[in-house]
Amino acid sequence: MCGIVRIVGQRRNVNQDIYNALTVLQHRGQDAAGMMTFNGQFNQRKGEGLVRDVFQQRHMQRLEGTVGIGHVRYPTAGSSGPAMAQPFYVNSPYGISLAHNGNLTNASELRNSLFQTDLRHLNTDSDSEVLLNIFAHGLQNQGKLKPGPDEIFTAVAEVHERCSGGYAAVALIANYGLVGMRDPHGIRPLVFGSRETPVGPEYMIASESVALDVLGFKLIRDVAPGEAIYIDNEGQLHTRQCATNPKLSPCIFEHVYFARPDSIMDGISVHKARMRQGERLAEKVMRLRPDHDIDVIIPIPDSSRTAGQAMASALGVKFREGLVKNRYIGRTFIMPGQETRKKSVRQKLNAIELEFKGKNVMLVDDSIVRGTTCQQIIEMVREVGANKVYFASASPAVRHPNVYGIDMPSAKELIAHDRTEEQVCDLIGADWLVYQDLDDLVSSSKEGNESIDRFDCAVFDGVYVCGDVTQTYLDGLDQERNDLMQEKNRAAMSGDSSVIGVHNEERS
DSSP, X not given: OEEEEEEEOSSSOOHHHHHHHHHHTGGGOOXXXXXXXXXXXXXXXXXXXXXXXXXXXXXXXXXXXXXXXEEEEOOOSSOOSGGGOSOEEEOSSSOEEEEEEEEETTHHHHHHHHHHTSOOOOSSSOHHHHHHHHHXXXXXXTTOSSOOHHHHHHHHHHHHHHXXXXXXXXXXXXXXXXXXXXXXXXXXXXXXXXXXXTTEEEEEEESSHHHHHHTTOEEEEEOOTTEEEEEETTOOEEEEEOOSSOOOOOBTHIIIIISOTXXXXXXXXXXXXXXXXXXHHHHHHHHHOTTOOOOEEEEOTTTTHHHHHHHHHHHTOEEOOOEEEOTTSOOGGGSSSHHHHHHHHHHHEEEOGGGTBTOXXXXXXXXXXXXXXXHHHHHHHHHTTBSEEEEEESSOOOOSOXXXXXXXXXXXXXXXXXXXXXXXXXXXXXXXXXXOOHHHHHHHHHTTOTTOOOOBOHHHHOOOTTSOOOHHHHHHHHHHHSHHHXXXXXXXXXXXXXXXXXXXXXXX
């Protein structure tokens, strides 16, 4: 998962706005960050680390331009390292820079066709560079010296025809404008908005509406599945549907975990969706154990707090904050390597003893992925004197890998894969485990927008909306994404500044 943003300003530099937007989207990726602006020439800064670490004052002074794009990244498939930081760039045609959120499921086939048929060279194994070159080839094939909206939208249509998977992308075309596109299933989120200035409107496209909010942009709407947005150099907004059979099927895991609660996605308030998740969980508890002995409900911060509050209210049980979070350590779910995740849990959370001692506690989390975090938290809670420890997951059991841009690497590393709920309960050390039912999770989101017929729930039910995911593909993905392979990739990339594609402006 990544966060993307692009801004078209009016006669002023947009670098500070992009920086601020990327900090708001930092939860979507902590591996790397990057920015590209244009003022007659491309100006770029990207590198590994958090936004605040990648961009220093000397970098910002050089990132001049009234248009620009930005990106925060964490790795899913493939390598990690400085060469993988986005945006990516190609000089032909025109000069194009692109930032991408998602994952292409046919990236391997596309790499071959780009080399053998399109005669284009790739520097990395990133599917984002594949997407950029497919778009660039679509523009180059039309042979126009000055592309207009028709040429832009034709190139996006070629992207949709050739690419499969989940993707939302923004691209900057030198001297001509900015483009945003969303895959025909709308799996990955993308919104756009505007704000008025004395010299005309400014436009912004981002992964989440909260990025627009903090910069004073008014949300216009979500980018529709298969739609492209083009803002030319004169500031004119053009939109067109570029896919043959678009069908909105957004990723429901955004509502469970990834998105900020103050975001609106496809007309659905993430905050309200999580409240309904908690209410559905309470209903299930009452069905299974109407005479439950829960003394207190305590959330595992932060994304489960809303569901926990709603659950406690519906059950008439006390809600307490019993786990204190160290906010200077990253999200363990997206941290590279199992050992790193294990070590970070105790550094990240500490229990308030008086909230647990002698009580029957229901811990609430948004999901259980590898099980590492909840297992250690349950141990911690028992150490401070909890009588019984129950555990509720606001989402169903995660049993299948995600192929559309969320890092759930190997099926074998998912604690619920090929295990019953009772077996998972024993492994994490809980006295009772309650999973959300999939129908209840879907209804929690659908209630916010009844027009959505289908969500991508593949991590729960194994049904992939693009319809092209085979067991052979999943086996290959397993080899790429398991923790052992990720550790090998990091070891190979560590300290290597000679990798093709690395942008390292300062070596001081």
